[in-house]
Amino acid sequence: MSQNKVALQCEVCGSRNYTTSVGNNHDNRLEVKKYCKHCGKATMHKETR
Numbered sequence: 001m002s003q004n005k006v007a008l009q010c011e012v013c014g015s016r017n018y019t020t021s022v023g024n025n026h027d028n029r030l031e032v033k034k035y036c037k038h039c040g041k042a043t044m045h046k047e048t049r
Contacts, residue, residue: 008045010036018045 008018
């Protein structure tokens with residue numbers, strides 16, 4: 001199984017703060033709550049391609 005690198009983008013300010021790897025066969029976009037250094041608080045981050 002191969003892995004793809006994706007960026008996680010903050011939903012509030014739009015900055016791409018994190019990168020992670022996911023498998024090729026995932027159906028929906030990854031959403032996690034992470035700390036955003038630009039907003040200064042924990043916000044939802046969505047997968048971008």
